Each structure stands twice: as C-alpha cells, then as structure tokens.
Amino acid sequence: MSLLDLAVLLLVAGICGALGQAISGYSRGGCLVSIALGFIGALVGMWLARAFELPELFAIRVGTTRFPVIWSIIGAALFVAVLSLFTRRRV
Numbered sequence: 477m478s479l480l481d482l483a484v485l486l487l488v489a490g491i492c493g494a495l496g497q498a499i500s501g502y503s504r505g506g507c508l509v510s511i512a513l514g515f516i517g518a519l520v521g522m523w524l525a526r527a528f529e530l531p532e533l534f535a536i537r538v539g540t541t542r543f544p545v546i547w548s549i550i551g552a553a554l555f556v557a558v559l560s561l562f563t564r565r566r567v
Contacts, residue, residue: 481538489511489514492552493548496549496551496553497556499553500554517555518551533546
C-alpha cells in the first residue's frame with residue numbers, strides 16, 4: 477500500500493465517519509475522530525453484515541484494500557448512537 481493509497485483510504489474513512497455522526501445526530505471531535513469512527517464503523521458494519529448474511533452493497537477499492545462504504549456509515553452511526561447513550565451531554 478502506497479502513501480497515496482493510505483491518504484485516500486483515510487479520506488474515505490473520514491467522510492464515512494462524519495456521515496455516521498450526522499445521521500446519529502451526535503458529534504464529538506474533529507477530523508481524527510471522524511476517521512477513527514469510519515474505521516470502527518467499517519468493522520461494526522461488516523460484522524453485522526456477516527452476522528445477518530447481507531451482501532456488501534458498495535465498496536471502494538483502494539490499491540488492494542476494499543473499504544465497505546455503506547456498512548461503514550451504518551456501523552459508525554450505530555457506534556456513535558451507542559456512545560451517545562453512555563456519555564452525558566454538556567449544557
């Protein structure tokens with residue numbers, strides 16, 4: 477994996493994480509948090525897809541790596557929603 481492939485993969489993960497935060501309605505952090513949420517969302521989303529035997533809907537191939545975009549957004553939204561249940565909101 478080249479440096480350009482890694483940069484594109486981080487960009488896609490950041491966009492997916494930001495969309496997951498927007499869907500759940502709870503935003504916490506900046507770009508690095510969105511990137512982390514994108515990767516965590518991909519793990520959670522693909523785990524759910526395999527558990528329910530669902531197909532991989534839309535995946536981007538970056539170099540030799542496939543990144544599941546739809547499952548990443550869904551997984552990030554679910555992960556952020558669960559996190560928001562356990563953290564208090566600041567007033």
